Amino acid sequence: MRRGAIIAALVLSGCITAGAPAQADIPIDGARVFPESLTMDSAGNLYNSSSLGTIYRTVPGGTKAEPWIVPNAENGLTSLFGVLADERHGVLWACNNPGFGGPPAPGAVSSVKAFDLKTGAYKASYAFPAGKPAACNDIAVAKDGAVWANDTSAGRLFYLPEGGNALVLFAEGPELVGVDGTAFAEDGTLYINNVRKNLFQRVDRKPDGSYAGLTDLKLNDTLNGPDGLRPLGGNRFLQAEGPGGRIALIEVHGDSATVTPVKTGLESSPSIAWIGRTGYATEGKIAYLFDPALKDKDPGTFYIRSFPLPDGL
Template sequence: MRQTEVCVRPFGGLPRRGVSLALTGCLILAAVGAATVVRAVTRDTRDIALPGEAAYPESITATADGTLYVSNFAGGGVTRIEPGASSGEVWITPGAFETRSTFGVLADEASGTLWVCSNDLSALGIQGPSDVKGAALKGFDLKTGAGKVSAPFPVSPAICNDIALGPDGAAYVTNTLGPQILRLKPGSQTLEVWKTDPLLAPEGKDAGLDGIAFGPDGNLYVDTFTKAKLFRIDVKDGQAGAVTPLTPSRPLVLTDGLRPLGDGAFLLAEGGGRLDRMTVSGDTAKVEVLRDGVAGGVTGAAKVGATAFITVGQLAVITDPARKGTKPELPFRVLAVPLTAR
């Protein structure tokens, strides 16, 4: 049946002029509907260049308008990418507000804050932009970029890796060098240990806790980098409960950034070169590949509309002794990955 037939039949009892007006209105609605369909299936395919020869992106986050923020594992600072732009510009200067190498970034629009993990990586031979010691969670004004929160880690050794926002408005952060998840309550400048558990401890010289995100069930989900393990931490009334290992549906490689998709699933970055969609059912994590074969590894992901933006870290160039003397592929990039409608 043609579109005009579908439109006209409900108005069969109207005079000719009424039918004409009804048909015109129906065709307008049909055109609007078609335009809506076109917008719904439009996918962002940008390949975004990051500035500098040592950008080494570790994490990415987005605000509701599509602005992206990217950290810098080696040089520090934060790059901002305006909506629709094909390149980024340094927004938070390396070393600003006593920062060093930057890891996790998370936009908290409710409080107008960009949360940033700052770390001293000099022990790895990565000097960063200053000589400030230790790890800290920093908060910058989302409009001006001015520093407003500085919360050093109260435990050692420590690497502030990534951040999640809880239902209580607090920032929760992972410690890669220890078994702790820390919490910064709204309005506070002091991090507290929220959960520690032997299951979350790194093994030997392995990098431990990394990605972190709250699920729709109110529980907290984390992963570890080197061993690529997944865990659920039960949460009740803001208090941490039992830690449960999750079994992935396939082997994972160097699990990194973890972000909620908003539909009950998560975006999961793998340093082995994949972006995944992860859905948890019971103690099992179903892992579906959204993009594979990303040379340089995927370190972080952020969702904007029907698109996931991923950072290509190339971190092995400066962390793997076997890669010493090699050069990164320039420019460093953020890639767009279309998300399949569900």
């Protein structure tokens, strides 16, 4: 049976049915964590970012996400968005940004930071060019080993060449303002979503590989705050939607894509990861940062929510 037919058979009331029981939800051992991103490695570790700069790790069989890499003078961590476990390079990449809650400190810039994936030891930092408001949001690794990062605020795409020591600007423009999730399809095509415009887009290139603009893919469903984006192989991705509170399967077909809900009813879910047949989504509780009615209230414990992944993924 074709995979598309399998997926269709699993759809029930707009949501794919589950194929295996999920593991327990995972509490994050920290206060006011506000996790923006989540990633996993083949050993079964989960890593999540936090608004105060700590990277948490949940080890296989662990019952909570514990502080693993904490801010210090050497690593310069302040506030984290995207994290990505890159086993090809043995690196945990992290998008670091000036802290929330006031103007940035003098000289503060967004950057991509590298940590040893096994030990958590600090390795390097690659700063975004100064002079513009910036927000490093998400990271992806290309087939050639280049590490890509986006800038939501200024609408830019950067890459760190294999063996390079500085970020290279690939594209910049108003059409990229709001870029969020970033991931490569199996054929090397780069796809992004836009959290402000609720778009899923292909990054087009000229024959020489340079930037040729964006193609807005036609979707069968409306997106609501698309955020974290992870490749599944082929032209398939799992996408988190924070305001929409859902995880969805995105399947690209040329200039269109189908959106199939995998998990709904989440609370401000900006990211997605999976281990085996279990999916995980961070609970962002972002309203406690920006809603005047909630800003000074205790958001309580933050959880990484678990759910069974459907057969066919």
